Amino acid sequence: MTVDTTLTTTPAVVVPARAGRGTRLLFLRNAKALTGIGILVFFAILAVVGPWIAPMDPDALSSAILAPPSGAHWLGTDHLGKDILSQIIVGTRGVMIVGFVAGILATAVGVVVGVTAGFIGGAGDEVLSAASNIFLVIPQLPLIIIIAGQLPSAGGLTVAAVIAFTGWAWGARVLRAQTLSLRKRDFVEAARANGESTRRIVLAEILPNLTAIIAAGFVGTVTFAVLSQITLAFIGVTSVSDWNWGTILFWAQQNQALARGAWWWFAPAGLCIAFLGMGLTLINFGIDEFVNPRLRSTGLNARALRRRGIRPRIGFTPVVHEAEEDRA
Amino acid sequence: MRFFVRRAIFYLVTAWAAVTINFVIPRLMPGDPVAALLARSQGRIDSSAEDAIRVLFGLDKDVSIWQQYVDYWGLLLHGNLGISFMNFPTPVIQVIQQSLPWTVGLVGIATVISFIIGTLIGTGIGWRRGTWADSLLPISTFFSAVPYFWLGLIAIALFSVTLGWFPTNGSYDRSMLPVFTPEFIGSVIRYGTLPAFTVVISSIAGWILGMRNMMVTVSSEDYVTVAQAKGLSERRVVFGYAARNAILPQVSSFALSLGFIVGGTLIMEMVFSYQGIGFLLYQAVSNHDYPLMQGCFLVITFAVLLANIAADFVYAALDPRTRQEG
Numbered sequence: 001m002t003v004d005t006t007l008t009t010t011p012a013v014v015v016p017a018r019a020g021r022g023t024r025l026l027f028l029r030n031a032k033a034l035t036g037i038g039i040l041v042f043f044a045i046l047a048v049v050g051p052w053i054a055p056m057d058p059d060a061l062s063s064a065i066l067a068p069p070s071g072a073h074w075l076g077t078d079h080l081g082k083d084i085l086s087q088i089i090v091g092t093r094g095v096m097i098v099g100f101v102a103g104i105l106a107t108a109v110g111v112v113v114g115v116t117a118g119f120i121g122g123a124g125d126e127v128l129s130a131a132s133n134i135f136l137v138i139p140q141l142p143l144i145i146i147i148a149g150q151l152p153s154a155g156g157l158t159v160a161a162v163i164a165f166t167g168w169a170w171g172a173r174v175l176r177a178q179t180l181s182l183r184k185r186d187f188v189e190a191a192r193a194n195g196e197s198t199r200r201i202v203l204a205e206i207l208p209n210l211t212a213i214i215a216a217g218f219v220g221t222v223t224f225a226v227l228s229q230i231t232l233a234f235i236g237v238t239s240v241s242d243w244n245w246g247t248i249l250f251w252a253q254q255n256q257a258l259a260r261g262a263w264w265w266f267a268p269a270g271l272c273i274a275f276l277g278m279g280l281t282l283i284n285f286g287i288d289e290f291v292n293p294r295l296r297s298t299g300l301n302a303r304a305l306r307r308r309g310i311r312p313r314i315g316f317t318p319v320v321h322e323a324e325e326d327r328a
Numbered sequence: 329m330r331f332f333v334r335r336a337i338f339y340l341v342t343a344w345a346a347v348t349i350n351f352v353i354p355r356l357m358p359g360d361p362v363a364a365l366l367a368r369s370q371g372r373i374d375s376s377a378e379d380a381i382r383v384l385f386g387l388d389k390d391v392s393i394w395q396q397y398v399d400y401w402g403l404l405l406h407g408n409l410g411i412s413f414m415n416f417p418t419p420v421i422q423v424i425q426q427s428l429p430w431t432v433g434l435v436g437i438a439t440v441i442s443f444i445i446g447t448l449i450g451t452g453i454g455w456r457r458g459t460w461a462d463s464l465l466p467i468s469t470f471f472s473a474v475p476y477f478w479l480g481l482i483a484i485a486l487f488s489v490t491l492g493w494f495p496t497n498g499s500y501d502r503s504m505l506p507v508f509t510p511e512f513i514g515s516v517i518r519y520g521t522l523p524a525f526t527v528v529i530s531s532i533a534g535w536i537l538g539m540r541n542m543m544v545t546v547s548s549e550d551y552v553t554v555a556q557a558k559g560l561s562e563r564r565v566v567f568g569y570a571a572r573n574a575i576l577p578q579v580s581s582f583a584l585s586l587g588f589i590v591g592g593t594l595i596m597e598m599v600f601s602y603q604g605i606g607f608l609l610y611q612a613v614s615n616h617d618y619p620l621m622q623g624c625f626l627v628i629t630f631a632v633l634l635a636n637i638a639a640d641f642v643y644a645a646l647d648p649r650t651r652q653e654g
Contacts, residue, residue: 130341136587137587137636138629139587139629141587141590141591142624143625145613146353146622149612150618150621227475234477235610235614236613236614237613249477249478258484259489261485261489266478266481266482267482270478273474273478274473274478275473277473281473
């Protein structure tokens with residue numbers, strides 16, 4: 001998976017600070033964003049109610065050893081007869097908590113560093129952006145692995161903190177660039193001329209315009225945190241007794257689930273990760289298209305033209321009367 | 329020149345930061361895992377090696393932290409990363425030397441393939457937007473959301489266990505001697521295909537997406553319209569005008585996402601037991617071999633820095649603006 005660079009290449013777009021009802025709904029009318037939010041809500045509910053709705057205790061042994069999916073065990077059992085569906089349901093909470101805690105921490109650091117750097121400029125900016133560039137270049141996963149590997153006990157929140165420590169730089173970089181361009185805008189100059197305090201300019205004039213970018217950065221960091229945490233659990237760096245999707249894969253790998261053909265052991269956990277990751281990515285696409293109208297309109301326009309039998313090509317502007325409506 | 333001087337300074341600072349992080353981490357850890365280990369392996373580690381480990385991990389508490397830092401640099405500059413606990417008494421640097429070429433080969437080839445194919449597909453999708461090609465996007469999103477290692481597991485289950493096309497793990501046939509014979513190279517390729525293929529599949533989405541979005545942005549630029557109006561062939565317009573400009577951010581994001589790709593590949597090596605540096609790191613973590621862990625991190629970071637420098641040169645070659653004086 002590669003870092004999505006769309007935001008940095010996006011020309012600065014100022015979203016009105018108090019978006020009207022129409023603009024807000026625009027985001028929700030985006031099919032990609034809606035699908036993503038749906039997936040996210042599903043897993044969030046699972047994280048909350050998981051332990052109550054799990055069909056059995058994920059640690060309970062049974063006589064059905066390495067059994068394929070059946071009526072009693074919907075997703076089969078592992079080498080000790082533990083129910084895999086229950087492990088996945090119970091493990092959702094760990095995944096979501098670490099993902100969101102790491103996302104919140106990293107975004108907070110990113111906002112503070114990025115906005116400060118962009119707003120103060122000069123030497124302070126040089127130092128802060130050098131720091132975030134350094135953290136961008138140093139490979140994150142090995143860093144997380146060596147930190148977590150040396151901790152005497154790496155529980156969920158510790159892991160979240162470690163991930164946040166290594167993952168804040170991307171958001172800081174994007175926010176700095178955007179703050180730099182906002183700082184020179186007329187409305188900020190006007191606020192300054194009005195004698196507003198720096199605090200107020202940052203909180204009331206600049207931050208509202210960064211909302212979309214902060215949100216995108218947050219969602220991206222959560223994706224990264226979920227993947228990192230599961231990877232750590234899979235290679236056995238973190239505690240293998242707390243259930244999360246990575247732990248399931250760890251035990252599957254340790255017990256040669258692959259060679260024994262026990263696909264039900266490792267496939268469902270991976271699919272859950274993929275769906276959660278896809279949901280988050282879709283939300284980010286939605287935010288991207290919301291911020292950068294070019295990305296939004298091209299697909300729709302092209303499709304609308306095709307329906308009329310016009311082949312959309314670069315370099316000519318078709319005059320189609322109804323095309324305006326499709327833009328939505 | 330200013331561009332290069334700035335970049336050179338940045339890389340020096342980053343290298344310094346990586347070394348410093350490596351110095352600080354074991355000293356911030358609660359408890360003292362290394363001291364416990366030293367106590368456990370009484371007598372197995374000879375006194376000079378023990379001294380080096382003490383310096384590397386800050387166990388020489390009677391010395392000031394600044395003196396520790398100076399000593400640490402002294403050891404590093406002599407290429408001394410300590411002694412591996414796991415492969416006692418082989419120095420860490422030797423252990424790493426043996427596995428580094430495997431990783432560089434695998435990551436290098438897979439990343440270049442993924443970058444080229446991804447950028448080409450992205451060019452196509454961005455140019456022909458609104459066609460069936462757009463439906464490739466959600467598919468590639470799905471693959472990019474899947475963790476690398478899980479895709480590796482599935483690939484092993486499918487191609488190695490079920491179909492038996494490729495070996496399940498390792499990097500060459502163990503019955504062969506690692507010498508440069510056609511059979512040995514063939515074996516390396518046979519063992520490397522599946523890991524490389526998995527790396528390509530899971531990293532390609534980012535390139536496709538980045539290129540597609542840039543193509544969409546660039547293709548409404550005036551110079552593309554002009555090129556089209558001049559009656560140039562579609563091919564010329566796509567590759568000579570649109571893609572040529574759209575690729576610049578791809579190169580700069582290449583540098584930035586490299587750390588990400590390397591992280592993923594390390595995990596891939598762990599899944600395939602491919603004898604590269606990722607597998608080494610995995611073994612080091614599971615055996616609590618702290619000097620080896622630290623050494624792996626440093627070497628990986630320096631490798632990524634070198635790759636970044638290379639990407640900078642490519643960028644400078646592609647974008648004349650960076651070569652401007654002043």
